[in-house]
Amino acid sequence: MKTTYKGLFKTYILRLSCMAVGLSTVLTACDEKELLNPLPETSVQADLVFSTPSRVLGQVNGLYKALKHGNFLGGRYLMLNDIRGEDFLNRLNNIFTGYDAWNHTINSGSNDALTTWSSAYATINLSNLLIDGLAANPDVVTAELKAQYIAEAKFVRALSYYSLITFYGQPYIKDQGASAGIPLRLSGQMTSDNNGLQKSTVAEVYTQILKDLDEAEAGLPLSYSSALLNTTRAHKNTAIALKTRVYLTMGMNDKVIQEAQKIVSPAAPYRASAGVAHQLQPSILTIFRSDYTSTESIFSMPMAALDYVSGQSSLGYEFNTNQEYSLNPQGIFGNATWRSTDERKTMVRTNSSGTYLTKYMHPNFLDYIPVLRYAEVLLNYAEAAAKTGNLAKATELLSAVRKRSDSAYTFPASAISTSEALVSTILLERRIEFLGEGLRSNDILRNLLTIPAKGTAPSISPEQPEYIFPIPNAEISANNSL
Template structure:
């Protein structure tokens, strides 16, 4: 028995957490660790774990800044961001870390084809492509001109598709906005056919990519590109033809009867298609915590001239209970866990319904657009009736849906892109000026750190 043992292996075991290039894909558990690492990169406090959503929202008109703190988004709020600003760097660097994590998984699976079963490898590859696509979408909507401006012809960002473990390949020119979107859709289309329909637990169905996750993201991507017919096609895969609307295949994604449920008592319902799960081991606190910024430290109060004060959002709406007021202002309480363990929402089923509604309105199907709009509104305010003038033309209905999105997704990181993808002026608020699509401040500048490291920009 003793002669069968390898003394060298026993005395020098390989640590399970090693990051050496020749070891990270040597066992199934290490491969899974790399896959989990991709999701951890997405969950960074500077990215989808908090700050990215906050920056998207405070660029719009819904929040007033109280403390003028450049480390908690003031430059983004005030449109004074430049290449040296903290806000220019955080999303850029954290998104490319997630992209590199995904690229390393893709490369590692190809170089080590026999470590995990073929079906498992195909799933991991699909998950990596989803993570990469999501991260690139976040980047291009911050640092690239809107696709609808010129069908993606504007300069975009470097499109890195190979994993980097050294600085050897730092230099890479910008791809166009259109080329980045082409890669995003390629990754998502390939991921869709290889991802599982469902997982064994509600937690995994919320925190790990499955087929409906990809489809939901595609509705957002196509809507951003102004490709409304494609939005309808994708949405119909996971939205039934008649009420009650739900996904008929894969995870049974659907609205919850009460919106308060998904922000308080259950973060893993079928409405939460993809969220960043926070635990005591990896929660985000302080200046990158979305709960800290909007609620605990009261960095940003709700603008009374924004959607909070809009007459189309009456006090009878349940969503208006997700706020609190004191002598300094009114604050969003969607993220109210005192230890910052709220799951951070990335994709919700209500967004799929409103993406579908907007695309239907823009392609002339007013009946479907109104039906889907009403489902979302009446979930929170059953007695509300939209005025006829708000829904009887494509333009009016589209505008009403955009207003509904401001209510439904307040504090969830969609407002900046909703403005930019429609080529709308970013409204002024407080001392912050309005920003038109022709101004350089309309998008984020590439940070100095990238300019210094990448000589081909």
């Protein structure tokens, strides 16, 4: 069969997106004729996709393109994570802009149940196809490039599985991962032959995530030739930073500290000594207003005129332009410890209908979307240190983040004098620092906390089924092993 490079991978993505990962129902949900007969653009036979270095590089670039899909890390996934928490109020009751997630009324047929599932598994499949293809065509690129590309694919796969398991799986700390998780697909799919796949346990999924990240760290370069590439492609420090998040989610605090110390200097001012010299910027506004590729931005989703995310999946649209979600005055915005002198409070605007987050304010929705920032590594390290009894180190790291934006602030003794109090203070700081960046839901779940009530939305305890997302109907219909 002759098809185009672009058409071939569009087919993979659309098949997976139409029904999650099960391929058996795709042709009833999508237009088979359109998918299998794309318009010729740069005609390439399917068996020649791995025939040249440029075509292989095109597939690597396609992994990052899939990550920044509007339903995934380019927008909606981060939004759903934030609005499940207590810091935003829904104004329009629109199910297509996350109302079910905000109100905890998601069911298997909900749009919000499908979007992350389908886009994440589509990205995983592209990663698997690249790994499989490089194994089958070992001499197309140099051994060094092959190792790097496989490492990039494994990083993307790990990030995608982490995104899935923290939405659709029970928190690891609930039972050390013994709960049923999600299907773990590690081979590329081009047909419907392997639709049926049982759930792996939560622990098995995390084991694979960490295996991929360890192997990615080993195979990734220390850095690239430009700040843009250092921000938008995975390198060694990118894998390390993600491991601090994964281990924190698993409650493995010693491992968080071990990984963080690879890229955090022993004393302030904190900086990575190897690879990209990651460090906090003097002003947080740099990251969201003037330089999307500073050394604080470890990994971000770049946006350009040809691939920006607009409308119902855009963070700028949801939080700012269309005013879908206002800041809850009883949430972090109204917390007394977030003072008016804090520079982070300049990234809001208020009108007659409420107060809105303006982190994402590019007029054409071309804001880079942050996925991993150095500030998170510092706070991951701080939380792990607090939980293991090193209150002095935890307070130093916490203060570095707070004083960057509010230099005159001093934490009261009651907020930092015990491990429990300090952890609560760090979690509060995370709500301020990462507001609108998609970390809040997991911060609640990984600590087995109740999701607080807000507005008309009820609280949700860890025992309730609404605590995690349901597997979407499309996958249930296509995968007869579930």
